[in-house]
Amino acid sequence: MLISAEKSSALNTILGTFTAANLHFFQAAFLVCGTKMSKILEVQHCAVQFLSSANDQIEIRERNLQISREARKMKSWIETVKYILRSMEDGEITISAYDTAWIALVPALNGSAEPQFPSSLQWLIDNQLQDGSWGDPHMFLIRDRVINTLACVLALKTWNTFSLGVNKGLIFLQTYIPKMNDEHDAHTPVGFEIVFPALMEDAKILGLDLPYDAEFLQKIHDEKALKMKRITMKVLHEFPSTLLHSLEGLRDKVEWEKILKLQSKNGSFLFSPASTACALAQTSDTNCLRYLNEITEKYDGGAPNVYPVDLFERLWTVDRIERLGIARYFESEITDSLEYVYRYWTNEGIGWARESPVKDVDDTSMAFRLLRSHGFDVTAEAFNHFKQDDQFFCFFGQTKQTVTGMYNLYRASQLLFPGESILEEAREFTKNFLEEKRAEKQLRDKWIIAKGLKEEVEYALKFPWYASQERIATRLYINQYRVDDVWIGKALYRMPIVNNKTYIELAKADFNICQSIHRTELQGIIRWYRESGLDELGLRQDQIVKSYFLSAVAIYEPDMAPARLAWVKSAVLMAAIRIFFSGRNCLAHHRSQFLDAFTRWKGRVMRDSPNSAKRLFSCLFRTVNLFSVDGVVSQGRDISGDLRHIWERWLASEAEDLTDAQEHEKLCTDAEIVVLTAAFLGGETISSDLLSHPDFSSIMKVTNTVCSLLRRIATYKNEGCDSPSGTEEDDRLKRRSEEGMGDLVRAVYRHQCGPPVPIGLKRLCLVVAKSFYYAAHCNNEEVGNHVEMVLFQPVY
Incomplete structure (x- = not known):
């Protein structure tokens, strides 16, 4: 049985007379979502998007049966990996x-x-x-x-x-x-x-x-x-x-x-x-x-080339599992591994084994990045011990740098807080080093023979961490990950817990199931867009696909479907309203009526507005109402006032008559609508008091600011023109957005002992900001390639 009797009963209550093939689909969704599926709201969303017509059911019947078979295998793979992670001791390594x-x-x-x-x-x-x-x-x-x-x-x-x-x-x-x-x-x-x-x-x-x-x-x-x-x-x-x-x-x-x-x-x-x-x-x-x-x-008489490798094994295993997109199944095991590593963290860094008298930049970088991203208190000062003159090295006395050592230092340096100059220097040095190696076609390494290393480094250089979207990186890494990677010590060796066939089998099955759910959701979003008449406003379908894609690569988990769909619908509505407000036939009093109708929550105020405006308002009205209803289930309280407040602020800002200069400097609150709507429906409890707390107001202000800057950059790029004042202004926008991202990273990852802002909400702010950064960083061709790869190409 794939799901518990209690969950199965709830599922059947919702699905009623659904076909057996469809039941397989939702059972698989329950497995992928895990214990977080105790709320039925997520399945309701899947059901609404899934069951559009009898033809849709026929077309994907076979796919759903395949998903069900994969889900059964996944259950076994998950248990196997849990056992592996829980049994880690001093490290599994082959004999030398x-x-x-x-x-x-x-x-x-x-x-x-x-x-x-x-x-x-x-x-x-x-x-x-x-x-x-x-x-x-x-x-x-x-x-x-x-x-x-x-x-x-x-x-x-x-x-x-x-x-x-x-x-x-x-x-x-x-x-x-x-x-x-x-x-x-x-x-x-x-x-x-x-x-x-x-x-x-x-x-x-x-x-x-x-x-x-x-x-x-x-x-x-x-x-x-x-x-x-x-x-x-x-x-x-x-x-x-x-x-x-x-x-x-x-x-x-x-x-x-x-x-x-x-x-x-x-x-x-x-x-x-x-x-x-x-x-x-x-x-x-x-x-x-x-x-x-x-x-x-x-080892029955044999011996590995190094032992123990307890820190090395835990760090690289967690890194691989996270990059393969399957970390959510092993949250407690990952926490245990990182807590173990943290016990041996020092201000001089760490080595590959506990209490090592010699530290190295490779293990230190991996530990720093993983520990910081999981909320542990680690200092960047550790990297001072790996810098001599204007260069960074892996070990004291090293005669040459290594690709993977500098690559992992590059990855770690991107989680810098403002003022951490050593990480700024490390980022600049490692980026230049890796770019030189790439130009020379010398992306080989002295520590590992990995077939996908070249592609890993190239992606990291093209898409720095701010711009990298987790699901895109996972899709690429699934192709790059190899079970047969060989490490180089005094002799070649293998790490069977770091490079493990079960991980990649689970990752592929999980990716394909999530992709199938995403494609189903996308079909539903496109129907919603058409049925709501948003296409008549000039909003193109490819814009809808891109909006959904941006939400799906940012929060891809099946149990986050309500948050994901709230994100994309909010983004689509904001785009549609902007098109209407900026249209030739939209006069100032039309915008004023639209705002007034929303503020009073009465559509009849718009009786003399164009029909297109009325349909748009009706869509906004219904959507916010539905979010409010779902919010009662998710939050256990009425969130309608909170939702209407943030939309009213946004509409008031968009309805203003501004000069080009004023429009250029305006603080947009798109990010706030996306963050709060997704957070309300994402399952984490958010009280009304929290929304007015100074800590939350501060992080939300930073998020709005950086996303406004990034949206401006993306707009100029999409319209095929430079910023109004040319290169100097363009550089200023980019510099300010980089500074803002740094402030946001510090706000999210700075070690704090407790409330008030939940870590999930803070991370969502960063996820949304990174989505805006990605949109500003990529051209349309790159986005199109990623859409095809993530949403439409299964992995085999």
Whole structure:
């Protein structure tokens, strides 16, 4: 059964004699809407829009049955993902042959001529690939396979075992070491320039037949020298740095007793099994032993290239789920994950694991953006620790920036509050960096091999966060998300909880169901527009489609149907009234009569107005009345006075006779009508007292101001002309709108301990402002492409 007995009974009461196929549709809608569908108002709206005629039912019968089947699958997928999210601990990550080989190299601490970790040695024997190499069996990168294979051959040769595997490994190395220079540097394993030369020296000592004079080796030695200039051995022994992750490549230079003071709390050296294994072999430290025992027990002798990855896994998983548009199913699980991350947030940022002595800009940026957007109190000052001179870096001592690190910093920087200069600098730097990489066709990354990375970055540059609409971004990201993304550490690895097939299956099914609901709603809106005679005023159908689209990409959830439909009807009515008021045949007294009729709530006041005006007023009258009736259900009180008040203010402003200059500076309250009408019907309780509270008045004023500016910019663009005073005035409008958006972001996301303005209402203000920003940012062709993609193209 898709829905509870109580909900099913309510559904049947409303639908009465609806066909079985239609019942499947609404059952699916109940599932997609979740527990918020306890109010029947949402289904009433769907029903009104859905059942227009028998022909409509026949045409979409098969589609609705398909939706019902998808809904059944979704229920299972949702439960699976909930289980995954609730079971997250220190992170799920694949085994690294390289790190396992280093653990296998550790001699027995009791002095016997045996390995301390025989299960690790056995793992190497059991996991050689057919071509003689070790590494990820589904991804072949030369440098990754070479370093994995070289470490494994050294471990097996050291213990004089599995000679057949050693010989096959040597043949592989002899073939591919000379080819390493053919591979792009972006895919070089982490710390390669530090550890590979040391491994080759070990191989030479063991007398292994390898091409020690390969041209590539000199390049690697040069890169090592450059890194050691940035992080000297003195710094290595005194301060936590990324070199702690690669101690095995420096073991002949490390003062081991001195370096132990930089050991992490869990006994590791910067969470690297290979580095820690080397330290154990040199020091017999019991904390190193404890760390490695825990890992080899968990992975049956194997070891990942880094562990734990608890912060990294939680952050990237939440990011993926949000971008796939399925976060609403997992609100409590996401909150739990972010609260976990927040416990380890510091004013210097974070690393990929809890209590990391080394912070990085990638994890810090992801944490900052997610925590701030969920209302946590985080400071932008953390990013000061990743800036040197006029550049930002991922780690101290880094020799080059990474695409994904700068991309995530770019995303984080766009949630800046006014006055956060470090984020302004970060935004400018990262934008320039990414644009240069795009121009050079170099959007590869050293941390991840992701097929959709290029498209992700290009979208982010073309549509900054203010202009980006969640549903458009989701539609694109569904195409970009890959289950088989591979991450680059000391060896290639995968994150099965970050990249998971269930997420994308759920996201596709959810998107298609929401799209079907949206298309049904759009059909109903078009009928309403025609039946109300709004087409006779000169309001085109493509304008109706765009208005609906703007509401649907902003608040797309099925349980927000009443708010979405209130948004689009309000927007359409405002557009129609503007057309009427600005028409040649609309005289001043016509506008005055229209306002007077609305103020007195009596249509007969317009007895000598044109018929078109009477129909328009009748439509406005009926629509506001219907909103009021729905508001009684949603708010539990009469909201008619509040609705009429905001419409009266808007009409009075639009009815004024103004000069062009006055019209140019007028504060429009379009946003206030959309925000409040959608909020009243969206389910969050809004009291009359709240509407007059100074905090709400303040955020509403900012919203109205920024939306007025953006509407002015959009109007000039749509009319194909510049602003009245040319480029200088255009720049002023854009600058003021940017400042206004910053003020609004601060008002919405600034950490507050409690009431009075509900967080949902504040977020709606931002959502509406971003919709206005999108309309001002995009040309008609871009909007048209997005309409087609989001409303009419299912995902497969």
